[in-house]
Amino acid sequence: MSFISYLISGISLGSIYAIIALGYTMVYGIAKMLNFAHGDIIMVGGYAVFTIGITCGMNKWIAMLVGVVVCTVLGIVIEKVAYKPLRGASSLAVLITAIGVSYLLQNLALLIFGSNPKSFTSVVSVPMIKLANGELTITGETIVTIIVCIIIMVVLTLFINKTKAGRAMLAVSEDKGAAQLMGVNVNGTIALTFAIGSALAAVAGILLCSAYPQIIPTTGAMPGIKAFTAAVFGGIGSIPGALIGGIILGVIESLGQAYISSQLADAIVFSVLIIVLLVKPTGIFGKKINEKV
Amino acid sequence: MAMLTVKDLEVYYGVIKAIKGVSFEVNEGEIIALIGANGAGKTTILHTITGLISPKNGSIEFEGKDLTKTPAHKIVSMGMAHVPEGRRIFQELTVLENLKLGAYTRKDKKEIAETLEKVYERFPRLKERYKQVAGTLSGGEQQMLAMGRALMSHPKIILMDEPSMGLSPLLVSEIFDIIKVIKEAGTTVLLVEQNAKKALSVADRAYVLETGNIVKEGKASDLLNDDSIKKAYLGE
Ligand SMILES: Nc1ncnc2c1ncn2[C@@H]1O[C@H](COP(=O)(O)OP(=O)(O)O)[C@@H](O)[C@H]1O
Ligand SMILES: [Mg+2]
Numbered sequence A: 001m002s003f004i005s006y007l008i009s010g011i012s013l014g015s016i017y018a019i020i021a022l023g024y025t026m027v028y029g030i031a032k033m034l035n036f037a038h039g040d041i042i043m044v045g046g047y048a049v050f051t052i053g054i055t056c057g058m059n060k061w062i063a064m065l066v067g068v069v070v071c072t073v074l075g076i077v078i079e080k081v082a083y084k085p086l087r088g089a090s091s092l093a094v095l096i097t098a099i100g101v102s103y104l105l106q107n108l109a110l111l112i113f114g115s116n117p118k119s120f121t122s123v124v125s126v127p128m129i130k131l132a133n134g135e136l137t138i139t140g141e142t143i144v145t146i147i148v149c150i151i152i153m154v155v156l157t158l159f160i161n162k163t164k165a166g167r168a169m170l171a172v173s174e175d176k177g178a179a180q181l182m183g184v185n186v187n188g189t190i191a192l193t194f195a196i197g198s199a200l201a202a203v204a205g206i207l208l209c210s211a212y213p214q215i216i217p218t219t220g221a222m223p224g225i226k227a228f229t230a231a232v233f234g235g236i237g238s239i240p241g242a243l244i245g246g247i248i249l250g251v252i253e254s255l256g257q258a259y260i261s262s263q264l265a266d267a268i269v270f271s272v273l274i275i276v277l278l279v280k281p282t283g284i285f286g287k288k289i290n291e292k293v
Numbered sequence B: 001m002a003m004l005t006v007k008d009l010e011v012y013y014g015v016i017k018a019i020k021g022v023s024f025e026v027n028e029g030e031i032i033a034l035i036g037a038n039g040a041g042k043t044t045i046l047h048t049i050t051g052l053i054s055p056k057n058g059s060i061e062f063e064g065k066d067l068t069k070t071p072a073h074k075i076v077s078m079g080m081a082h083v084p085e086g087r088r089i090f091q092e093l094t095v096l097e098n099l100k101l102g103a104y105t106r107k108d109k110k111e112i113a114e115t116l117e118k119v120y121e122r123f124p125r126l127k128e129r130y131k132q133v134a135g136t137l138s139g140g141e142q143q144m145l146a147m148g149r150a151l152m153s154h155p156k157i158i159l160m161d162e163p164s165m166g167l168s169p170l171l172v173s174e175i176f177d178i179i180k181v182i183k184e185a186g187t188t189v190l191l192v193e194q195n196a197k198k199a200l201s202v203a204d205r206a207y208v209l210e211t212g213n214i215v216k217e218g219k220a221s222d223l224l225n226d227d228s229i230k231k232a233y234l235g236e
Helices: A002-031 A038-055 A060-086 A091-113 A140-162 A164-174 A176-181 A186-211 A221-234 A239-259 A265-279 B042-049 B095-102 B109-122 B124-128 B139-151 B169-184 B196-202 B220-224 B227-233
Strands: A129-131 A136-138 B004-013 B016-026 B031-035 B057-062 B080-083 B157-161 B188-193 B205-210 B213-219
Touching: A002 A038, A002 A136, A002 A140, A002 A164, A002 A186, A002 A221, A002 A239, A038 A060, A038 A091, A038 A186, A038 A221, A060 A091, A060 A186, A140 A164, A140 A186, A140 A239, A164 A176, A164 A186, A164 B095, A176 A186, A186 A221, A221 A239, A221 A265, A239 A265, B004 B042, B016 B031, B016 B042, B016 B057, B016 B213, B031 B042, B031 B169, B031 B196, B042 B057, B042 B080, B042 B157, B042 B188, B080 B139, B095 B109, B095 B139, B109 B124, B109 B139, B124 B139, B139 B157, B139 B169, B169 B188, B169 B196, B188 B196, B196 B220, B196 B227, B205 B220, B213 B220, B220 B227
Parallel strands: B031 B188, B031 B205, B080 B157, B157 B188
Antiparallel strands: A129 A136, B004 B016, B004 B057, B205 B213
């Protein structure tokens, strides 16, 4: 019974990775860049909800809404200020800038909130459920996380395949020049992608801080790297890849922690990534990569 | 007044001057051919007209509006479509999705559906394969899709960059027949080709481009009989 319980918490953790990985993978697919500051948006979302909901004592729904809006705007601003001027620059320059933005966000949080952990109150009010005569308990956070992840995947897939803006995204991801000839505003599409990715990061931040109710300026760093791993694992640029990659990673981490070693869990996760990339360099759902220099 | 007027156009790639002061005109209802060897600058000129590259000097006027100050994504709704070199269809999308993207800036669903019917009439093979992923089409079908996609915007003028490239002689003739039909339906055509013979046979007038300069211009029928053109471009 404990195996099933580890499995379920792995799926839940993996759902958070998947939601974060979606942001990585969409931005990579459309802007062809790795936004290493993406993980820190999670932390900003967490602090925003903490400030509004706990420090100011407002209703949790308002706090969450503010958190999502703050992150969405932040994502758009970062793209406009830091990345847009580098369009056409070498990918190394963009990567270094992204790392710079990541440190900037972490240090701003350090300046504003200090290094002491803030304790976050879970926003989830769904009760835990007990199964198999109480041997198997599933927390409300776990249930909500998995459901939210499913909803996000469905809505995002519909958005991309059924709406005009979604089609424009697919066109831009394949060929920016040809998309422009169709009348697609490439800058607008990239901004929209950052907005969606950052809003999802805020959601991931809220779920993460509800499941592990503490927040520090580096809260987003490790989940960010793991979600990036998940995105690469699933095939960067692929949306189903982000989901599958995230879930597999979460499950490996959870089972590794339970059955092998809690200290080695992260090492196991990254070893799996290395092995997968040796066998299939483009990840599980990876297509041929049309790398832009 | 000409529909499209390009004047003293100069385009650079870094420090290299690719277009060295080119001027030409396209009148409504014409097929204009721009011929020249590989590397002469034909693609660069088309990319500059539709805003994918910015010129250093010179002007491009389309129906009285200055295109050099218009962002690329605003060009198509002004009535100018571009079938780029190498087709550049969206390989991972279906034929129908590609065609719909061609009508991206149009609002009226009924008009779009009518245009789609016309495109299907002109390219029955696209209709047969509307659900197929575009990357799996043959070269000729991909060229037809690229042309159909451009027609979906219901353009006044259509720029075509080497539509015959890499196609079998039979398909080349088919593509040039379609270009004539497009003109007869009232769309102006600016045709860029290395296949000078075919291009001159469908065009009204033509310009000859050599390393970034226009070296000759005239009626297509005259150029077909011009000795230096025959020698350099027609392999006679
Ligand atoms: N992206 C580019 N960067 C640098 N030089 C280029 C680029 N594209 C084309 N060129 C150069 O500009 C000149 C004109 O090229 P192009 O317009 O493609 O010619 P054409 O279409 O007539 O074959 C060539 O010398 C080519 O090498
Ligand atoms: Mg060319």
